[in-house]
Amino acid sequence: MAETVRRAFVCGHPVAHSRSPLIHNYWLRQLGLSGAYERIDVPPEGFPAFLRDFPRMGFVGGNVTLPHKEAAFCLACATDAAARQIGAVNTLWLENGNIHGANTDAPGFLANLDDRAPQWRDAKAATVLGAGGAARAILYALKESGIENIRIVNRTPTRAMELVQGFAPGPSAHPWESLPPLLADTDLLVNTTSLGMGGEGRSDFDLAAMPRHAVVADIVYVPLETPLLRVARLHGLATVDGLGMLLHQAVPGFTRWFGRKPEVTEELRELVIADLEAGK
Numbered sequence: 001m002a003e004t005v006r007r008a009f010v011c012g013h014p015v016a017h018s019r020s021p022l023i024h025n026y027w028l029r030q031l032g033l034s035g036a037y038e039r040i041d042v043p044p045e046g047f048p049a050f051l052r053d054f055p056r057m058g059f060v061g062g063n064v065t066l067p068h069k070e071a072a073f074c075l076a077c078a079t080d081a082a083a084r085q086i087g088a089v090n091t092l093w094l095e096n097g098n099i100h101g102a103n104t105d106a107p108g109f110l111a112n113l114d115d116r117a118p119q120w121r122d123a124k125a126a127t128v129l130g131a132g133g134a135a136r137a138i139l140y141a142l143k144e145s146g147i148e149n150i151r152i153v154n155r156t157p158t159r160a161m162e163l164v165q166g167f168a169p170g171p172s173a174h175p176w177e178s179l180p181p182l183l184a185d186t187d188l189l190v191n192t193t194s195l196g197m198g199g200e201g202r203s204d205f206d207l208a209a210m211p212r213h214a215v216v217a218d219i220v221y222v223p224l225e226t227p228l229l230r231v232a233r234l235h236g237l238a239t240v241d242g243l244g245m246l247l248h249q250a251v252p253g254f255t256r257w258f259g260r261k262p263e264v265t266e267e268l269r270e271l272v273i274a275d276l277e278a279g280k
Contacts, residue, residue: 006035008257009062011042011050017279019272020063023250026271027262035258042068051075051092051099061093061257063250064101069133076101085167086136091253105134106141108249113217115248115264116240120215123187125149127179130193131159134219138192139167147188153179184209191218191228205231218242222276243272 010020016039024037040062042050047068054062064072069088073079076089077098082105083089089101113120126147128138131154142150150171154160160173174182183189189210205228207216216232221242229239247264255261 004034006033006258007059008035008037008253009040009054009059010037010065011040011047011062011068012065013041013043013067015039015041015065018065019246019275020065020250022272022275023247023268024254026268027254028258031258031260031262033258033260044068044071047071048075054092055094055097055099061091061253063253064090064092072101075099079103082106082137082140085140086133088133088136090249091256093253093256102252103137103140104249104252105137105245106144107252108245108247109138109141109219110145111248111251111264112242112244113215113240115244117215117217117238119213119238120188120217120240121145122213123147123215125151125185126188126190127151127153127182127186129153129179129189129191129195131156131163131173132192134192135163136166138190138219139163139171142188142190143167143170151182151186153182180206180209183207184211186210187214189214189216189232191220191226194220195226195228207231207235207237210235210237212236214238215240219245221246224273224276243269247272 010018021037021039028035069090072089073083078100080102083101083103086103088103091102091104093100126142128135131152151174152160152164153174155176157175164171164173215238217240218226218229219242220226224241232239
């Protein structure tokens with residue numbers, strides 16, 4: 001009898017840019033597993049039907065990317081604690097015939113920090129730039145890690161206030177102009193905005209006041225070294241790019257769908273970097 005090929009997907013709109021098939025199909029080859037991971041472009045109006053029908057289409061689960069993460073959270077039969085706090089789902093699987101959802105962005109972010117700059121675990125104060133959906137995942141991750149002093153800095157202060165209220169008590173909200181004095185005791189600085197994406201945006205960050213032991217992380221991975229990370233490196237600060245978060249957030253889904261836990265290796269990282277370079 002022929003072996004059943006387990007199939008998973010990434011769905012979004014658009015989705016052609018997704019590197020998830022490259023990552024998951026690499027792991028399938030490395031582990032010698034019979035499986036497939038596919039891109040599917042699903043417009044917003046078609047997502048509820050796709051979510052309902054994907055088991056009948058032969059998929060065991062998949063990833064959800066923009067703009068469907070919030071809809072996936074609302075439509076899944078059951079969700080994990082991270083998804084409920086963040087309000088978004090990026091990983092789906094079938095369990096007892098029901099569609100379950102999780103948010104693996106938060107653990108993926110922490111695993112990337114552990115991998116590239118493990119000294120971040122000594123941080124007492126963290127400053128997060130941005131107050132959008134990505135910031136919710138980072139805020140959840142940092143609060144779960146035990147950092148008590150978390151500051152959200154955003155150009156629209158009301159959005160920062162709304163974000164921290166959902167994670168009270170603990171995190172505080174600040175306007176963008178308050179960033180310079182906050183940097184003086186920031187052990188971990190995280191950019192969750194699109195600032196620097198595609199190499200665009202400001203490059204005049206003044207990080208001179210930051211402690212020498214500070215870690216600067218950016219969830220953007222195109223370019224790999226954003227303007228913020230470039231300035232941090234020139235100041236001698238430890239930097240963490242966003243590519244590792246993409247790689248590590250993929251591990252839990254692969255493990256559920258294909259039954260083996262893959263490893264994030266330097267070879268995989270270099271493979272994705274080469275693909276990013278080729279796509280320029």
